[in-house]
Amino acid sequence: MPFVNEFRLNVRQWAAALVVVALALTLTPRVWKRLEKFDTGPDYRIPYALSKDYWLYERRLEQLTDTDQIIVFGDSVIWGEYVLPDGTLSHFLGDRFVNAGVNGLFPLAEEGLIRNYGTALRGRKILLHFNLLWLTSPKADLQAAQDEFNHARLVPQFFPRIPAYSADASERLGAVVERNVQFLSWVNHIQDVYFGQKDILRWTLADNRAVRNPLFTVDSKRGPASRRHRPWTETSEGPVQFEWVPLDRSLQWQSFQRLVALLRRRGNDVCTVVGPFNEHMIAEKNRAAYRTLRDGVAAWLSEQRLPHVVPDVLPSALYADASHPLTDGYELLARRLHESAAFAVWRGPTRN
């Protein structure tokens, strides 16, 4: 059989090459962790620009070795969409609480994130947030067709089937491989941090190749001084009629149930905070359906003997939209949580 190059390895050469490749793939991310500066400190949260850098997220969780710390996990409500790091729920809850939220998450992605990148969370206290926003419509529940959505690489790629997810088999398998080969997640980290969130080859062709390292960039779009930090009544057209998805048909709720089970299987002590959703934004006729859902969630948590808190709705002016509180809202919510008996028992004595 004619070859037109001399690239024709025999068995030994293949074996040698594969050993070198395997070593490189295994060791590079580990060595990188030692080389790259990653300062966190109090109130640290994963930067918005690195929301999809799951390798960094995994690294962040691995840093949290103090078992007295309580991990606060959830979507952008926990991360703090409109507020600065010192305006989030974890900040107001106190020093023991660590913000492990990620912007743009939803229960299906949360499950994927914890399953694949959250193995460091074992035997820990975890405050888990459930946001009823994900049941407000078939679209939010990922049951309606959509061009694309956030964190698609985290959702279940094959089962259960997600109607909103239209990636082809190759993309889905690629996502599965990426989750299981740490080197590939690390490549994604390198691209996100040093190459302007582009693949490196595209970056070489970009007109402007200067990149601000998001690991050390301050976010100016959030916080009380920003234009986005305003009550929902100033930016919205009033109450909304939501197309609530019943719990027994909701993909997001089923995923949240699996997430809770997964965290408990890993020996974690989980407490769930349900909402508080911005009820002021729900049209009058629509509130009964919301309360049925909220009570259904609470009932399931009780059934599972899971500590949980369903805080009262916050004052209207403390919400920025349907689910995200403003800075004062977080402060009030934290106070109410500490006042809750279930939470206090779960949390244990406070550290002074």
Add this chain to the structure above:
Amino acid sequence: MLFHTWPFLIFLLVVLPVFFALRKTRLWIPWLMAASYFFYGWWKPYYLFLVLYSTTLDYCLVALMDHCPRKTPTDDRVLRVAFGVCTVAMLGCVSLAVAGPNQLRPTAMVFSLILALMAAGALFGNRRIWLVVSVVNNLLLLLFFKYARFVVENLNAAFPALHLSDPSTLMPWGWSYVLPVGISFFTFQSLSYTIDFYRGLVPRERNFLRFATFVCFFPQLMAGPIERAKHLLPQFQQFPAIRLQNFTDGASLFLVGLFKKLALANYLALYVDRVYDNPQAADAATLVLATVAFGWQIFFDFSGYTDMARGVAKLMGFNLILNFNNPYLATGLGDFWRRWHISLSSWFRDYVYIPLGGNQRGAFNTYRNLFIAFLISGVWHGAAWTFAIWGALHAIGVMVTRELERSAFYRERVPKLAKQLGVFAFVSFAWIFFRAATLSDALLIVRRIFTAAWHDPQAPLLMLGLVGAVWLYQFVYESRLRDVLRTGFVRIGLAVFMVLWMCLLSSGGKAFIYFQF
């Protein structure tokens, strides 16, 4: 299904073990055929009918041809039955064409014609008629799916009174009118079998499954190499001898192909697409560089595909023919075509150029035949005037270098490197017509190359370095330093480099350029 995607890896991980497990049974051929049909049907299952139809018809035609003696007419029972069946089927199709549902009439009409020809073949016991049926059938498929819209558009533009309707209206049951991937490859492969049988070059393949596997063998079904029955069919006669070297060679070929596609072709495509999508905004240097980059892109893309095809076939113990032999080291245009897409250029040589008379009837006829063969080869690539011009340019290039090579000065005094660079420059120039979206774009690019200002083309050094390294590798391969490339250190180093590069820098899963042909 694309070779460089995850589904193909899973497909291969299923196909290979089952194939080896069936080695002692007669089921390995049906398994290969089923796998190949699955591979093709992954894209659009209903176009499997086309492959199956083309295969079945050519199989039957050769079987009928086998019943026709070369010299004296015969009274053969099979032919009588064939005449009866074809006549009845033809009458059925004619009645469908006249009184059937509107959406089926055009298809029924075409089948009536083919069946009429087949009935005539059976009536007269004439081998040539069977051959004509095969040629007409395969070319009709190709012409309809590939060129009908182009022809209709051009005719309507030239003769507005004609008002010819779009070919999509001829599709039965309202099926979408899409170019089936790889149609040129499997029709050419099937056609070559009937022609070779007619010429007495290959024996009749009596086993339908084996013949169907030859036509649709998945490694080369989508983009070649276009195999000949004489080479591939005998390999399906018995289960291939499997040695460890099959795996190491197959994996070596596959890795090189994968690297060419993912690391090189897709990278170059980013630059080429950016420039060619908006040529009026590019200066001369950028256009020149993008054109040269496209020359390498298409080489890496297409030769990468055939490397992978050959590698996959090799894993199963089959040998596919060499399709590319470092074409950019060619010293003449004729030499280039003996190195570039070898299976296609030899196909045109054997089935177009030689039947036209080849080089047997003087210089004028030789050049006329060359011109016709290259023109058809150009149009084979696509229904556009740009492809016709590309073919014509190559025809002229071949003629010119052929004449130059007659002179002792050119043969002996012009340095080899100068000839290689000259051929590369000419081939790159011709690629402009191949790559440009329209003829006016191509002409604009040519004009701007010669008239616009020269600025920094802003090509990444990484890209230039990669292409330079590949070219250097090819030069070394064809030089006295070749032994350096054979050392274990270089081979292992290259393998490690290629795998890590793809893990770190791969740029997505674009489809192969030649799928569209």
